[in-house]
Amino acid sequence: MxxxxxxxxxxxxxxxxxxxxxxxxxxxxxxxxxTDDTEAPIGPDSPEVRAFAEAESRRFPGGRPVAYELSATQSEVDIAGKRTAAWLYNTQLPGPILRANVGDRVQVRFRNQLPDSTTVHWHGLAIRNDMDGVPDVTQAPIPADTEFVYDFIPPDPGTYWYHTHGDLQRGRGLYGALIIDDPGAPANYDAEFVVVLSDWLTDRTPSQVFDELRGGRMRSMPEMTSRVLGGDSGDVRYPVYLLNGKPPGDPTVFTARPGQRARIRLINAGDDTAFRVALGGHRLTVTDTDGFPVEPVDTDSVLIGMGERYDAVVTLQDGVFPLVAVAEGKGAQAFAVVRTGGGAAPDPAVAPREVGPPPLTVVGLRATDxxxxxxxxxxxxxxxxxxxxxxxxxxxxxxxxxxxxxxxxxxxxxxxxxxxxxxxxxxxxxxxxxxxxxxxxxxxxxxxxxxxxxxxxxxxxxxxxxxxxxxxxxxxxxxxxxxxxxxxxxxxxx
Ligand SMILES: [Cu+2]
Incomplete structure (x- = not known):
């Protein structure tokens, strides 16, 4: 040990x-x-997948070309004054926000400068199979020091994200927001806060943690449990939880004006942590999950599991407010500041009243017609x-x-x-x-x-x-x- x-x-x-x-x-x-022996799997290189892609092109004749350059590199980030090794997209944590309209022809020239092979997955998008970015399923792993061009048409608007699908690579920092806009739907909000939540290891890699889990090196006390999660809340207790790559002591500050409507796009990029998210002094009106609209529902907080997204709108009060993402059942939180007026920033360990009641979960959601x-x-x-x-x-x-x-x-x-x-x-x-x-x-x-x-x-x-x-x-x-x-x-x- x-x-x-x-x-x-x-x-x-x-x-x-x-x-x-x-x-x-x-x-x-x-x-x-x-699998019936007489039935053949439809692979990523099949005529059926090509036909799907051609049909999508015809379905969106007005799509613009949208080009991005994305690289993955070994790097370092500063977390609360401590340099930490990280693997990053475009040397940012999280990676850059990628954005396109529904029906656009998105081309991402991806360069792998990691010491390992990798792929990029476009989480939530129903795109052509050969662009889905899963090693050995939809494509060969992209070797170090080579490029791969992802080329796809996002078919639905909403809050999505992208991340590596390489083995235990995501927790090193390879994730970012992917926003698909619908130009035919005028924005009914004045400000937008994109919130990427994650759990962060400061002194070892996810692979090392995995080896510890595999080796049975663990201790059973104190337990990490959550009533909302119905049992254990995770396998790993992290030294820090991040909001847009920032620890609570060095928080992201979102600014807007009092009375503005803000759309908060929540993305859980964590490896092992569900978050309970609330904005102090406000109720959230949840409008979408995983990119798709729901009948709006008001709540003090919302539970977001790894990989999920929730969109909420709020009408902002005048002042300074904590945006808190409690690491459910883990006794810590990620934190940001929403500022519309004067005043001192809240304590990063604040527990606003809104995190107290049980959070909204999928049970409380209904799809729009x-x-x-x-x-x-x-x-x-x-x-x-x-x-x-x-x-x-x-x-x-x-x-x-x-x-x-x-x-x-x-x-x-x-x-x-x-x-x-x-x-x-x-x-x-x-x-x-x-x-x-x-x-x-x-x-x-x-x-x-x-x-x-x-x-x-x-x-x-x-x-x-x-x-x-x-x-x-x-x-x-x-x-x-x-x-x-x-x-x-x-x-x-x-
Ligand atoms: Cu699981």
């Missing part, structure tokens, strides 16, 4: 016990989920049973640790219901690439999402219209769980 490092890796004794007895939970894939999926019987039901083996730190889908997996298969133009069950003691924010599903509800009111928290003991089904052929990874957005195998492939077959 080298030094004091394992002290930060705190796993729940209860989960150890639960997993010890939990092998029986390791689920079996339903017969309908198995415009984006609801029609209620139809799913033609295919697939199971994703989430599981784990504590002692080896292996996390699984349907009993297998990715890259070992049995693909979940579907055909184009079906309604597929993907049923997640979670018998573990920890929440898993499950993300599907290439699609925005509807959280399944009998009345069709479920919000459209690409990442949804599945709480311990809970079943959450995702209704998917299969309109985007290819090979799509679906995985837990806890980056340690992904590295430990909690992923499978949703495979279009023909």
């Amino acid at each position: 080298p030094g004091n490092r394992p002290l930060d890796v705190q796993l729940s004794r209860r989960r150890v016990l639960q997993w010890g007895a939990g092998a029986a939970f390791l689920g079996l894939t339903g017969a309908c989920a198995r 415009a984006v609801r999926l029609p209620v139809v019987d799913p033609g295919v039901t697939l199971e994703a049973s989430l599981g784990g083996h504590m002692m080896q730190y292996v996390w699984t889908v349907n009993g297998k640790a990715y890259p070992d997996h049995t693909p979940l298969t579907g055909h184009r133009d079906q309604r597929v219901r993907l049923v997640h069950t979670n018998p573990t003691m920890m929440f898993h924010p499950m993300h599907l690439h290439g699609h925005t599903f509807a959280v399944a509800r009998s009345d069709g009111s479920g919000p459209r999402k690409d990442t949804v928290i599945v709480l311990p003991g809970q079943t959450v089904a995702a209704d998917i219209d299969t309109t985007n052929p290819g090979q799509w990874i679906t995985h837990c957005h806890n980056d340690y769980h992904l590295a430990a195998g909690m992923a499978t492939i949703f495979s279009y077959v023909s």
